[in-house]
Amino acid sequence: EIVLTQSPGTLSLSPGDRVTLSCRASQSVRSNYLAWYQRKPGQAPRILIYGASSRAAGIPDRLSGSGSGTDFTLTISRLEPEDSAVYYCQQYGSSPLTFGGGTKVEIK
Amino acid sequence: QVQLQESGPGLVKPSETLSLTCTVSGGSISNYYWTWIRQPPGKKLEWIGNIYYSGSTNYNPSLKSRVTISVDTSKNQSSLKLDSVTAADTAVYYCARGAGWLPESWGQGTLVTVSS
Numbered sequence: 001e002i003v004l005t006q007s008p009g010t011l012s013l014s015p016g017d018r019v020t021l022s023c024r025a026s027q028s029v030r031s032n033y034l035a036w037y038q039r040k041p042g043q044a045p046r047i048l049i050y051g052a053s054s055r056a057a058g059i060p061d062r063l064s065g066s067g068s069g070t071d072f073t074l075t076i077s078r079l080e081p082e083d084s085a086v087y088y089c090q091q092y093g094s095s096p097l098t099f100g101g102g103t104k105v106e107i108k
Numbered sequence: 109q110v111q112l113q114e115s116g117p118g119l120v121k122p123s124e125t126l127s128l129t130c131t132v133s134g135g136s137i138s139n140y141y142w143t144w145i146r147q148p149p150g151k152k153l154e155w156i157g158n159i160y161y162s163g164s165t166n167y168n169p170s171l172k173s174r175v176t177i178s179v180d181t182s183k184n185q186s187s188l189k190l191d192s193v194t195a196a197d198t199a200v201y202y203c204a205r206g207a208g209w210l211p212e213s214w215g216q217g218t219l220v221t222v223s224s
Contacts (some may be wrong), residue, residue: 047213096168096170102152
């Protein structure tokens with residue numbers, strides 16, 4: 001199975017900062033079928049990005065995904081207080097589907 | 109907007125069967141994949157498996173011998189059964205829906221603890 005490794009584990013940033021989250025796969029993700037999710041306490045996880053770079057419905061354009069093969073990135077161009085959450089990457093190109101360990105983003 | 113709600117016992121005894129239901133509101137169960145995912149405390153999210161509304165299933169090999177996922181289109185529900193549970197099956201369990209294998213809409217999750 002494909003192992004996804006996310007880094008860093010935790011980030012503490014200020015509103016307005018630019019943040020880059022990394023997701024590295026142990027082998028190439030078929031067709032770049034890589035998604036990013038946001039999870040806040042007590043809420044359902046929300047899909048942000050699919051296909052490595054396509055934004056899901058209703059996701060603001062200050063969030064963007066990039067990458068291919070084994071290296072993927074989620075970028076938030078201008079951090080807002082509402083972005084405080086844990087972010088997960090997931091590959092859905094190969095069975096079993098697998099997830100990264102998550103990056104926690106804290107707002108100062 | 110579709111909403112998914114997981115329900116079931118929050119406490120299950122070791123060696124027994126864990127049974128959860130995902131009820132869908134604001135949308136149909138038809139023409140979608142229904143996925144179950146779990147996250148044990150302090151561990152990664154784990155894909156359990158999925159089912160197409162027509163009944164075709166796919167399971168994680170690590171759980172395949174113990175898991176059954178089903179759908180009931182008349183009740184707009186998906187169900188998860190996990191046999192012979194141990195403490196290692198303690199986790200928050202999520203159901204999710206997607207047009208394909210990608211889980212797009214998720215429920216809030218429900219905590220299931222395995223303990224005597």
